[in-house]
Each structure stands twice: as structure tokens, then as C-alpha cells.
Amino acid sequence: MKRIVVTGAGGQIGSELVPHLRGLYGSENVLATDLRPLAGPVFEGGPFAPLDVRDGRAFSDLLGSFRADTLIHLAGILSAKGEDQVALAWDVNVNGSVAALEAARERGTTFFLPSSIAAFGPSTPHRDTPQDTLQRPTTIYGVAKVTLELLCDYYHLKFGMDTRGLRFPGLISHQALPGGGTTDYAVHIYYDAVRTGRYTSFIAPGTFMDMMYMPDALDAVVRLLEADPARLAHRNAFNISAMSFDPEGIAASIRRVLPSFTLDYAVDPLRQGIAESWPDSLDCSAAREEWGFAPRYDLDAMTRDMLERVSAKLGVAA
Template identity: 65%
Template sequence: MKNILVTGALGQIGSELVAKLRHIYGADRVVATDIRMSGHEVTRSGPFETLDVTDGKAMLEIAKRHQVDTIIHLAALLSATAEEKPLLAWNLNMGGLVNALEVARELGCQFFTPSSIGAFGPSTPKSHTPQDTIQRPTTMYGVNKVSGELLCDYYFHKYGLDTRGLRFPGLISYVTPPGGGTTDYAVEIYYDAVSKGRYTSFIGQGTYMDMMYMPDALDAIVQLMEADGSKLKHRNAFNVTAMSVDPEAIAASIRKVLPSFVLEYDVDPKRQAIAESWPDGIDATAAAEEWGFRAKYGLDAMTADMLSQLGAKERMARNA
């Protein structure tokens, strides 16, 4: 990767990934794009362009102008939001992906886009979900992700495009607030633990889902993109995970730092149904074997860092 274009750069993954890429490859070599302009550090720390990813012509012009050789396509609606606006989700998620792939094909770029555990469905094996297994999701977001995996495979086999991707679990971060995902309870619980000392979960007790701390997710993207392509058998949809947890497990981990923390429940039937359609825990053996994936953070290590970082932010906000 030399000159990198990132779409959806102000989102949960993008805002942190751009900072990491600029640190590694140089600020002037990472072009951040998003549909909106904001005062975020991403827009000030290096090249930034306003881009609607459904406008393929504009994307191509930006990519040519900055002479990019790598496209990291992150722009998308997340699971819960996509289910509320399914046609918008299809048009944005799939239309944007096709445009990004076409730009990559025309310019000969290396290409990355994330998939998700949302690509699985109720008929997928729930425990130790294999890398290669049945995928019949029941959400628009899931349909988008399966379609995206297949489309990226198609561009690899049809055009020889160097496409790569990861099936992310729920991603937990102290930098960017939750953005409409079903797994976002696992982010909100830490924010509320620090600010309120209690949290009301919209996901029910005993509902296990895979999670990963954002630093591990960012490392995985860079590691996969730098991996020897000749050794990649799966390329576009590697299962990756760090832990499988339910709300009670996170609460118990929080109480090791904040003993008085209170967890309550007010289950959202729509998001609960989405969560129950996903695996309890996935198998990331293929990622480990093909390019050396290994998560560094377990639940307690992540909790300690999340609470420390959010506590510092809370104190800064009070003193501002």
C-alpha cells in the first residue's frame, strides 16, 4: 500500500483506521473520504474529500487525482439502521461497493472491504461457526454482506483484482460513539458504566455474540493487506474474532473495575431477533493459518482499557 483511498472515513472503523494508516504510511498518502464534512481530526490530519459513494464518476476522479493504488471501502449502513431502511441500505451498500470495485478494476488497485458476522443466518451452525458454511441471513444487512463477499470473489476470479476482506464481529471502541449496529450494546455499556454507573441493555441476557476490540481490528486490516496474496485461499471473508460474550459477561468484567455497576434489561425485539440469527462464536482458524491472525485483547484487558480511556475523556469533558 502506497497511496490509499478510504471511503466512510468518518465512521466507526474509518475514523481510527485513517489515523493508523497515516501513522504507518504517511499522512499525505492516505486520502480520507466521507459523504459529510466535519471538524473531526481525520479531515485535518491529511487529504480529505467529500464523496457520495453512489457517485462512481466522482470516486474515480478522486482516485485518479490522488493516484491511489489501494482502496479501503468502508462506507455502509449498519445492521439495525439497514433493517429500518432496507432499500436505502441496498442502494448504498451494494451500489457503493460496485462503484468502488469498478474504480479499483480500472486503476488496478488492491481492494479491501469488510464483511460481518451478519452474513450468517439462523441455519448457520451457532457454535464454532466454520469459515466455509451455509449463509442464509434474514436481514438486509446480511444479504448485503453475503452479496458483497460473492461480488469481491467474482472480481478476483473474473478480473484478477486483488480483493481482500474480513468478517468482523462486533467492534468495541472508546473513540467513536455507537453507530446503529446490533452489537452496539457492547460499546454503550462501557460509556454508560463510566457516565452513569448503570446500563439498560437492548440485547437479552444469555445472548452470546463475537466481539473484538478496535485495536485488534485495525491491526487485522493492515496485516491482511500486507500479507502474501499467494497464500490466501479465502481472501474476501476471513472469520476473525477475539471473544464470545453476552451482556452478563461484560457486566461481570466491568464490576472488576467498578464494583457497583448495575446492568438492567429492556430488550428490543427487532435487534434481539437479529442477534439471535447470528452465531454464538465463530472459528477464526483460517485467518490464523493463512496470514497469522491473532487477537491481543481478551475481555478483561479490553474492559480495563475501555474504562480507563472513557474515564479520562469524561474528566476532560467536565474540566472543559
């Protein structure tokens, strides 16, 4: 039976991953942590403990007292927000992750760390971006992700730790709104489509980025954690993606359900510059071959489900 600790449980991924894991492994076996508790199923549906991930001693004690065999370390500051708070982003994202790695090493737990398409940069091949390729990111978030990808590989080679991770694309969810990422527009567009029938994009037309619907992301985490380690040639930072589109592509998909939907633009130079440094599409063959990655949702299937669920959430007739 897995005993799992999840940091950053109140974030976009954690707020859905924790209930998903509790459904699979039992509520009592998944401990959610964050800086402070919040209302909602993550904090009310099972054990919770406050944790500053930079406190290595508290981290190790928590893993020990919970008898954890798996640590899923999600806590971090996202790309656009990180550019406004560079020192804090490095402190939380890197120093906090080093504390997590050390605590996991001390306690002998499997360690899962999400990476991101932000780990790539303008000099990376943008189409069919290889699993192993040049990585020269131009954001502090991306620099931190490359650092942590290398550290996870190092801890596996040096200490024999069972480290695993995914490079997430933009994640789209009807449950939790994102918090300061460059791909946020791909969530907000659905909410505005339901509320007002129009959306103003801060990302320019023709800017393609990889994306994935949250149910596929949750499934990918579990598949990788359950994978036979003997099959994992890469272990960390697997490319995964389900679709690649620009704002016009997602708008066209919405119009197939809501024909009157309109899209205009007020491009944000910061987030546009970040988006242009990232890949247009990823080669996910390593994830497929090594642990059976197989997303179920394409753009139109995701759009139909998102609009239906957002409409129900907002109390608007679909």
C-alpha cells in the first residue's frame, strides 16, 4: 500500500491530484501539505499538515512520522509570477526542492518532481522537441526546472534514489484556476466563453504551445509512479503532451460548441516572450515506450467537457 505525501496540495495540480490519489490508495494514505490549510476537499477529505518546503528538518520529520514511501513534490512558483519575484522563485523552487530531495533520501522514499516545457528555451528545436535536447531556458522558472531535472538524475545515480518526473505542458482544468503561468489563457478562455461569449488573449495568434487536459495529467502521474523501474531508461523529465494549439485553434474549437464566441487580443509582452521561447510540439515517444503514456483527450473532446463542466460550475445553461 502506498503512503504518499504531496506538497503544494492547494495548487492547480495538487488540488485535483490529491483527491485522485485518495480515491486510488485510500484517503488515510495520502497526506496533503501546503503553507496553510484552505477550505475544500483537499484539506477536509484526508490528513493535512502545514509545511514550508524550505524547512528540511520539518520535511524529514513529516515523512518519517507519516511512514511515507512516496513524495510528490509539487510546491513552486510559476513562470510569469517568478519573473516578478526572482529571488523568491529560486528559493522556493530550487532550495525547497533540494530540501525535499534530501528528506526523501534520508527516508528512502520514491521522489516525484514535475518539470515543465519551461525547461526548454529559444535555441531548443521547437517542433517535435526531442526528449534529450539542448536546454537553455530564459526564465528563472525554466532555469530552476533544468537544475532540478539534473539534480534528480544525480540523486538517482549517486544515491540510488527512485526519482521520477514529467515535463508537463500547459494544464487545463475546470476545477482549479491556474496561478501565474504563461499557459493560463487556455483555462481562462473557457470561463469567459461561458460567462460573456468573448475572450481577450494575452498570447498572440500563431503562438503554439503544448497542452493537456487535467484528467490525462493525473493519469500520467499515476502511470509513471506505478511503472516498473527497470523499464525507465530516462526516469526524470519525460516529455508528455496531448495537443498543441494557438489561441485561434482553441477559439475555433469553442465555436464548434458556441458559434457566437469571439476572440480578440491584448498581448502581454512578458508572457508572449516566454511563450515564444517554448516548444510548439513535443516528441513524447520515450514516455509511450517506457511506461505506456496514452492521453485520452484531444482538443475538441476537452472543449466539450470543459464547456459543460464550467457551465455547470457557474450555473449557466450550456
